[in-house]
Amino acid sequence: MKKTFKISIRELVEFVYKEGSIDVRFQARSSMTIGTKLHQKLQKEYKEGDEKEVFLKGERAVEDIVYQLEGRCDGIHYENGEVIVEEIKSTARTIAQIEEGARVHWAQGECYAYLLAKERQLKGIGVQLTYIEVESEKTKSFTRTYTMEELQHIVDETLVAYTPFASLILSNQENRIKSIPDLVFPYPTYRKGQKNLAGAVYKTVTESKSLYANAPTGTGKTISTLFPTIKAMEKGLSKWFYVTAKTITRTVAEEALALLEREGLSHRAITITAKDKICFQEETICQKEYCEFANGYYDRINGALIDILTQETILTRPIVETYARKHRVCPFEFSIDLSYIVDGVICDYNYIFDPKVSLKRMSDEGKKKTTLLIDEAHNLVGRGREMYSATLRKSDFLEIKRKYPEYVDLKQSVAEVNKQFLRLEKEQGEDVRNKLDAELVDEVQSFVEIAEKYLGEAEEDWSEDFLQLYFDALHFVRISNLFSDEHRFVIDQTPKGVEVKLFCIDPSKLIKQITRSFRSSVFFSATLHPFSYYFQQLGGCEEDYRFLIPSPFEKEQWQVGIHPISTRFKDRERTLSSITRSITEAFNENKGNYLVFFSSYAYMREAFEEMIKEGMNAEFIIQEPNMKEADREKFLNEYQSDRDRPVIGFAVLGGIFSEGIDLKGDRLKGVIVVGVGLPQPSRDHEIIKDYFNERGLNGFDHAYVYPGLNKVFQSGGRLIRSEEDTGVLRLIDDRYLSPKYQSLLLEEWKDYRIIHEKRPLV
Structure with a gap:
């Protein structure tokens, strides 16, 4: 039985014929000078009767594969009874340097000519390849004529060269489809609320809807979203993107895929690592003169793709690097090329949402079969403001x-x-x-x-x-x-x-504009709280699904205390000693490793310097600005359960240690949050405040309170990570006892005791 394989003409010819090196010395990006504008300039000069932007499709069988070919040719000319297909290419080179045109460009025109000749039963047809110089807008054209037999031979030759790759893709696809029906949840039981979340995600994806889910820490959000999304691949879904702001959450997604693979899943996924992190060279200069991995990249990339997709399934950074070195290809471009081929992609938000770097080759049709899983979605509000400013x-x-x-x-x-x-x-x-x-x-x-x-x-x-x-x-x-x-x-x-x-100010419409083009999207976080705020800011609307589940952990696992000491800027000098005494008291009452969070580096350092004078039986460590990955790892590695001297780490609310880290069991005994996390007053925050006030909402809450509390919730969420964990959470600020903050506290934190300061004996 023959298999079908759908492919665009451009994708086909670029795979078979593209050659040479990566060279991103400089490429004009302005839409005013490249691409569409230049094409339209030439197309406006077409004479009456000529056609432009003509969609063509057709089939051609090679071996046991029936290729469904399609594409949009730039133009069709009718001259003296002849039909000529035109392919237009803009170029940064001077046209004087172009002597006959690139083989890949000729092949694109020839394939379009084949489809047109077959559709209209033409015995012969012309192909015109036109280059337009970006700077001068001068043009240079080359024309060749072909018989139908010649074009058929060219197309067959191209498809034969592509077939090993198509066979691999089809084989992997077939294995994936066979593996999904019997795939089961990779744990013996579901945690509280986990099955409901997985069911909500499955319903969302199969119905092509959007879901906003507040799923507290411990729900197992990663597996509860990936598992049902992959199960939905039986229903026509062909791809998923797991997008997040943190490197650590990408690792959790990879681990979830490994669990599913052990349950029988046959599936391929890539993790995209930022170019500056994965580059093999000292300096990221993507030119053949500077980089052996850029030099001749397109001559070797096809072999690299076939090799890795034959041998590997979960394409993590180390695996991508291994095959990139083996085939001498740029690891970043290799991972981008893979991202268009595999079943799943784990990456940063910007590859989907940022107009500067989003993946441009994804077709509209491809998006309609793709689900977005947006982890730690609360972060997308701030990132959205940055990306669209x-x-x-x-x-x-x-x-x-x-x-x-x-x-x-x-x-x-x-x-x-x-x-x-x-x-x-x-x-x-x-x-x-x-x-x-x-x-x-x-x-x-x-x-x-x-x-x-x-x-x-x-x-x-x-x-x-x-x-x-x-x-x-x-x-x-x-x-x-x-x-x-x-x-x-x-x-x-x-x-x-x-x-x-x-x-x-409000990125919601722009976020919605992006997600609307995909089949479905699932926004999830432990701290979409208050829910109405995040639902609006992330583009939620009436027809979207909403899902809120309680914490899977028991209230008894938390020992929550509120110590009402002012941490307002004007009071900090006066209350600093009270705060350090509160930290010492918490530690002495429940010995173990602690994380203490502050709203700024300056405030944190003041407290740190006070604390090290105390002579406590503890090791003190502190977060530094712009810590490198090795330094972050060193900081976290201090948190071991069998230490003779417990560690007290000082960190910043909203920083690298306040979310996305797992210190299970006795590795972390307590979390202390000093302050309510309010951002420093600024022009931007005041603009946000005024904007929401004008709309009849509480502007101060939107600009300051909600973003601040989210940092508090994230930091406190480091404490209880499993059903076995217990620990101490201390919130130091008198505002936590005010009606506003009481109403916003997480449900699992509401069973608290009020701590009264013990005055030192005089």
Whole structure:
């Protein structure tokens, strides 16, 4: 029985014919100068009767595979009874350097010509390959004519070369489909609420809906979302993405897949590691002259793909690195290429949500068969604001003008941008505006176009500052196209001069815009609390499913105490000794390893220095800013259950040790949270506050209280990680006893005792 394999013409020919090296020296990114704009420019010149953007499809059998081929050709010309298919390519090279066109481009045109000739029963047909130079917009065309037999031979030759890869994909797919019906949950029993969560995820995915789930620590969220999502692959789902903000949660997802594999799952998944972390070189310079793994990448990548997909299933960072070294290919680009082929992808939020780096090759049809699993979804609110905001500084433009005075049009463009900055500085009125400043955006757009022209000149050694400004300006233009009622145009005076920011206050609509294009999405976290706030901020709407489950742990596992001491900034000096006494008291009452969280590095260090004077029988360690992975591991490795001297670690709320870490059993005896986590007052937080006040909501809660408490909940959640864990949670701040904070406390924390300070004897 023959198998069917659907593939786009572009994907087919790029796999078979693409060759050479990775070279990201510089590629113009502005939509004003590449791609669609240049194609449309040529297509507007078509004579009457010619066609553009024509969708073609057809079948061709090779061996035991029936290939379903499809694609959209750029144009069809009709000249003197002849039919000519046109393929248009934009290029950063000068067209004088192009002598006959690349084989991969000819192959694309030839395959389109084959489909058209077969559909219209033509005996002969032409192919025109047209290159358009990005900088000058000059064109150069090459034309060849073919018989139907010649085209059929070319297509067959191409498919024969692709077939080993297609056979591997089909075999893996068949094994996956066979393994899913008998796949069972990899634990003997479900934890409290876990089966309900898995059922809710399965229902969501099979019905192509969205789900927002608050599932407390200990629910087993990773396996409870991955297992039903993979089971739903029986119902037409072809792919999933597990997206998260933390490296540690990616490891948990890999471990969950390994459990399912032991239960019989046949399945392939890749973990994408950031380029700067996985790069084999000292400096990340993706050019063949600097990197052996970039040099000849496309000549070797097909062998690497077939090898790893034949031998491996869970493609973790070490496995990707092993095969990348074996085949001498760039490990980052290797993982990106794999991400389009495998069943599941574990990656950071930005590969889905960030307009700067999202995976661009994913087709709309592919998205409709793909589910997003969004872990620690509370983090996506802040990350969304960052991704959909953009900032430009006047000083950065003036620096480029100073560095490159000889480039007249670049200098002139910078001067025009500077003129807009000066105008904004002089204008009286609001520094926070509801409307975009169109004049500034126009000049920044012009700068992007001129910068692209110069950055494309390989012989010039352009500075990192210039390249960074280009990317900042390009991002500014992109965000200007997304600017809406949920944004503000902000003008700020800084010590370095004026800067402007397109500030995204509420990312909900933009997040929803992304998730709507996928089959389904599941947002889950232990701390979507208060639920109504996160449901709105993450794009939830009336037809979406909501799911809240209680903690699977018993209240008796927590020993919660609230110590009502003021941690407000004005009181900190006065109350610091009371706070350190409270920490000492908690430790002395329940000896063991502790994590103590503070709202800032400065506050934490003050308390740390006070505590080390106490002469306690404990080891003190402290979180440093910008800790490297090795230092983080060293910090966590101090938490061992068999220590002679327990460890007391000082860390920052919302930092690297406040979520995504598991210190089970006696590795962690207590967590102490000093303060309520309120962010420092800032222009951005005040804008958020005003925005929600204007909409009849409590702006202070939205800007300060809810984000602050989320950090508290995450930090406290480090304490109880399994049914066997018990421990001490101490919340130090008098606000925890106020009606507002009482109403927002997690249910499992409400059975608390109030701690009264023991006055030292005089």
